Amino acid sequence: MSENSGRKHAIVIGGGITGLAACYRLQREAAARDIPLDITLLEASGRVGGVIETEHRDGFLIEHGPDAFISTKPAAKALCEELGIADQFIGTNPKVRRSFVIRNGTLHPVPEGFYMMAPGAFMPFLKTPLFSWRGKLRMALDLFIPRRERDTDEAVAHFVRRRLGTEAFTRMAQPMIGGIYTSDAENLSLKATFPRFLEMEKAHGSIIKALRAQKKQAAQTSRDTSGPRYSLFLS
């Protein structure tokens, strides 16, 4: 940030969502504090938006990059509300709100309540043919395995195997995480990609317990609040 005769000048490099949000925040904070501020946004390409790009072609809507954000992380939702575009939110269609994992050439629905690597509901997990009984028992051990005390980072793959076992990793977490990050979970930092699971382990000592607590809390919140209720993913 440079300063010239009381006026400040901020330069933001990159016009993706991060740079655009930074410009907006700078402008808002400067106005709130009565600070005269000029902002220059430097963008290398011919357009802003970065990897966010929507194309309409032959009657189809094509997203080149992201198509949704998670509503449980409040920042993105709050920004949309502040910008007055929350009335344009598109939630997921509950009729087709299912993910599938392919196993032995057959598509299997992800069991109800299952979140990324661990089950949050008992019966659908018991019934799913996606895991062997041995694999299911190993996953249930998450309820008893003590939390890791060291605060060093670990690979996502290591975390899943440590808490829920190899089957949970190869048959569910790996395809789910690969679909999100298009990269190898053996090389992904847990802290950088899924800090929530680390918090779950710290707070509840078990991912399964944390998911059940989360479910209970969501049900309670939905009973207690009268504002808009959003689906997990919003576009």
Ligand SMILES: Cc1cc2nc3c(=O)[nH]c(=O)nc-3n(C[C@H](O)[C@H](O)[C@H](O)COP(=O)(O)OP(=O)(O)OC[C@H]3O[C@@H](n4cnc5c(N)ncnc54)[C@H](O)[C@@H]3O)c2cc1C
């Ligand atoms: C295929 C794909 C799907 C995704 N899906 C989702 C999703 O569904 N939900 C979700 O939450 N996230 C998703 N993400 C992640 C999310 O899109 C990104 O984390 C986010 O858009 C990154 O924004 P950014 O502004 O940090 O970076 P970018 O969007 O990469 O923007 C960086 C900008 O900086 C410019 N730039 C770079 N270097 C310079 C320079 N030296 N000088 C000037 N300008 C420069 C670039 O041209 C670009 O415009 C997805 C990502 C990808 C790739």
